[in-house]
Amino acid sequence: MSVVRLVIEYDGTQYVGWQIQPNGLAVQQVVEDALARICGVRHRLVSSGRTDAGVHARGMVAHFVTDKLLPMRAYRDGVNRHLPADIAVRDAALACDDFHARYSARSKWYRYSIYRAAVRSPMACRFSWQVRGRLDVQAMREAAELFVGRHDFSAFRASGCAARTTVRELFSVDLVEEDPLLQVDVRGEGFLRNMVRIMVGTLVEVGLGSRSPCEIEDMLSAGGRDRAGVTAPPQGLCLMAVDYAGQDVFPGQKCLDMSETFR
Incomplete structure (x- = not known):
């Protein structure tokens, strides 16, 4: 199993926040949908935190665990091809096994x-x-x-x-x-x-x-x-x-x- 770290930028104007919730479209859902189109399976993103409706991010960090590792450019450039203009993966990198987007943050x-x-x-x-x-x-x-x-x-x-x-x-x-x-x-x-x-x-x-x-x-x-x-x-x-x-x-x-x- 491998841990992949993503850095995500988004304009939060049109979203109910980062976290998936029942009352509207969340940034997390959009990114997970795009990631699934590249990977062929759905991965749950674990983020460094959450932002509320209308709040933006320049450096939201999230990770997911996969048993089928693709080239890092696929997680950035490939995913970005399936994202709207107000969301982008800025960076994708292989992280150490014990990395956690939330709990590893200082x-x-x-x-x-x-x-x-x-x-x-x-x-x-x-x-x-x-x-x-x-x-x-x-x-x-x-x-x-x-x-x-x-x-x-x-x-x-x-x-x-x-x-x-x-x-x-x-x-x-x-x-x-x-x-x-x-x-x-x-x-x-x-x-x-x-x-x-x-x-x-x-x-x-x-x-x-x-x-x-x-x-x-x-x-x-x-x-x-x-x-x-x-x-x-x-x-x-x-x-x-x-x-x-x-x-x-x-x-x-x-x-x-x-x-x-x-x-």
Whole structure:
């Protein structure tokens, strides 16, 4: 038996998320269908995590186990011939026998894109959240720094989150200005459902002046969802990369970098 690792990029706009579910078409289902056409049998993909409806990925990692190994180009180029334009296998590689897309992961990198402009952009609307008011980026940076470290993120998870523990460690929360975009890069060992989106919604409220940076500490201590800010819309969020033993997949790649388009 062989373990094959895939790195998958997708525009999540038209999908109910990564994971197969009964209420609509999922990215996982589309990729498994295309893989079956190449392999002749159906393989179940095990992913590094899941993304919600409308969320994108630049580096979703998934693996499957097979007893009939094909050339790696078949799992990339061959599968891509059967995928729609909004999904692509970026890389396929033979992994070690004990590799697991989820359990072998050391950390994940998410990027949230905020479009700062008074007039909407048809080009940006699929991949960013338009915020019309002026944002105090320095205040947002002060607030973002308080998320770094190991905390109980109960206040920053969706009501339907089934995680056994709400304690997570974040390694960094960086704000990068690429006018008119403001990118919020979050790296951590793992995330609760909607955690990054609620963090970003809270940071935007800080940037608009309706909250102070120091309130983040109170939210983390109190733990109630009603203490944190709004949930930012899904289209601004992208899974950039998953880290395995110190190596990003893909390393050095940018996700949906549209900054040049709007200059």
